[in-house]
Amino acid sequence: MRRRGVQTFLIGEAFMRADDPGSALAEMFSAH
Numbered sequence: 001m002r003r004r005g006v007q008t009f010l011i012g013e014a015f016m017r018a019d020d021p022g023s024a025l026a027e028m029f030s031a032h
Contacts, residue, residue, distance in 0.1 A: 001009065018024040
């Protein structure tokens with residue numbers, strides 16, 4: 001995200017409710 005100039009982003013409810021938010025976030029980034 002930093003390479004693309006993103007400085008902030010919102011965390012969605014799905015991440016807040018996930019058993020492992022870190023894994024959910026990693027999965028989202030690996031999809032792109």
